[in-house]
Amino acid sequence: MKSFGSLVYCFSLLLVDIARSYDPHDPSDILAQSYAQRRNHALPHRTLNPAATDSQCRSRPLDLVFIIDSSRSVRPGEFEKVKIFLADMVDTLDVGQDATRVAVVNYASTVKIEFLLKNHFTKDSIKQAIHRIGPLAAGTMTGMAIKKAMDEAFTEKSGARPKSKNISKVAIIVTDGRPQDQVQEVSAAARASGIEIYAVGVDRADMRSLNLMASNPLEDHVFYVETYGVIEKLTSKFRETLCGMDSCAMGHDCEHICVSSGPSFYCKCRNGFNLNEDQKTCSLKQVKVEIIQDPCMCEARLAFQRQTQTSIQDLNAKLATVTRKMEQMQNMLGRM
Numbered sequence: 001m002k003s004f005g006s007l008v009y010c011f012s013l014l015l016v017d018i019a020r021s022y023d024p025h026d027p028s029d030i031l032a033q034s035y036a037q038r039r040n041h042a043l044p045h046r047t048l049n050p051a052a053t054d055s056q057c058r059s060r061p062l063d064l065v066f067i068i069d070s071s072r073s074v075r076p077g078e079f080e081k082v083k084i085f086l087a088d089m090v091d092t093l094d095v096g097q098d099a100t101r102v103a104v105v106n107y108a109s110t111v112k113i114e115f116l117l118k119n120h121f122t123k124d125s126i127k128q129a130i131h132r133i134g135p136l137a138a139g140t141m142t143g144m145a146i147k148k149a150m151d152e153a154f155t156e157k158s159g160a161r162p163k164s165k166n167i168s169k170v171a172i173i174v175t176d177g178r179p180q181d182q183v184q185e186v187s188a189a190a191r192a193s194g195i196e197i198y199a200v201g202v203d204r205a206d207m208r209s210l211n212l213m214a215s216n217p218l219e220d221h222v223f224y225v226e227t228y229g230v231i232e233k234l235t236s237k238f239r240e241t242l243c244g245m246d247s248c249a250m251g252h253d254c255e256h257i258c259v260s261s262g263p264s265f266y267c268k269c270r271n272g273f274n275l276n277e278d279q280k281t282c283s284l285k286q287v288k289v290e291i292i293q294d295p296c297m298c299e300a301r302l303a304f305q306r307q308t309q310t311s312i313q314d315l316n317a318k319l320a321t322v323t324r325k326m327e328q329m330q331n332m333l334g335r336m
Contacts, residue, residue, distance in 0.1 A: 069175035070135035107145035108136035118159025142179035
């Protein structure tokens with residue numbers, strides 16, 4: 001019983017230490033809501049905040065080159081819609097000598113650089129230059145256009161910033177057909193040189209070619225629209241992607257922590273919590289409590305108990321000896 005009492009005493013000391021270390025403001029010490037509670041309290045939907053989009057767009061300068069297909073398959077009215085798309089894109093960007101610079105490469109059977117990164121530094125002048133672009137007709141030499149953009153449009157001589165400035169180089173290719181030349185190797189070379197490529201396919205565009213041209217991940221760099229009539233709808237998507245916005249600031253459904261990752265985001269949990277299978281909500285970690293006896297106090301008590309028990313046993317043995325001797329003396333006196 002005494003040993004059990006000592007163990008209870010040691011356990012009580014442990015409980016006192018735990019109580020002293022408990023912080024009611026520490027999330028790891030607070031019980032998580034049950035699944036039913038989380039289910040009944042709907043989390044906010046991810047939405048795009050246009051005001052936040054416009055303001056944060058000014059934080060990421062680019063060297064941006066549009067590579068547009070004006071081959072025979074692109075009708076005059078459709079080509080005008082491409083130019084409207086380019087103008088709308090310019091309106092979403094923070095254009096300037098120290099901000100985003102824009103160039104346009106026009107191609108069909110031949111390739112023509114309409115204007116360079118160093119030519120225009122205001123939105124109005126860029127849109128006027130876009131308005132003056134005419135179609136080239138004939139074939140679709142997409143590979144040749146990519147190579148010319150890499151070799152001539154993305155050079156410092158043409159207005160691209162040096163690598164030391166750490167300015168992103170971005171090419172947006174708009175095409176509605178199948179390339180009549182090879183695009184895989186030249187696209188790989190362009191990407192290896194540091195150019196991020198987005199591929200926009202319209203109507204009859206060859207999806208395999210778009211995938212060969214675009215940067216990875218393809219789901220973030222390849223776009224398709226059924227007609228030129230709806231290409232303008234891509235403006236908001238590119239605005240979100242190119243402006244380098246904080247995806248979390250645009251809205252998220254993470255229960256604890258949102259981490260921006262390019263155009264998307266992922267969720268994390270605070271210390272003491274695990275991320276659930278839905279990759280959004282968090283649950284309190286299961287903590288194993290191990291009771292460790294105080295080696296000084298408890299062992300000393302146990303040693304004292306063992307010593308006391310031994311002493312008592314010795315005393316009992318001596319008492320038994322004395323008792324036997326007294327009984328023997330009484331027997332002797334009784335016979336006398």
